[in-house]
Amino acid sequence: MSKLGKKLIIAAEQGVAIARGEANPDSYRLHVPAEIDVRAMRQKLGLTQEEFAIRYGLTLARVRDWEQNRSSPDGAVRAYLKVIEREPKAVERALARV
Secondary structure, eight states, X not given: XXXXXXXHHHHHHHHHHHXXXXXXXXXXXXXXXXXXXXXXHHHHTTOOHHHHHHHTTOOXXXXXXXXXTSOOOOHXXXXXXXXXXXXXXXXXXXXXXX
């Protein structure tokens, strides 16, 4: 496994500990944005709504709803989208079938 893959696994384990309340709150800082511009992110990646949904395990209907402001992603999804925005290839590798 690559260094990045190992780091992603460690980060995921730490995230689970934080979510479960098992981590010391003094040991981390989180910032989950209140809003995410899904359309701008998707367009920056050069993907259609359908391609974006399939690539990142989302539903097409949900992506459309977010882009048309009929609904907005909850906190966990906003965090996931932020990871996609910053490290799309890492997310693709993490979700790839091995």
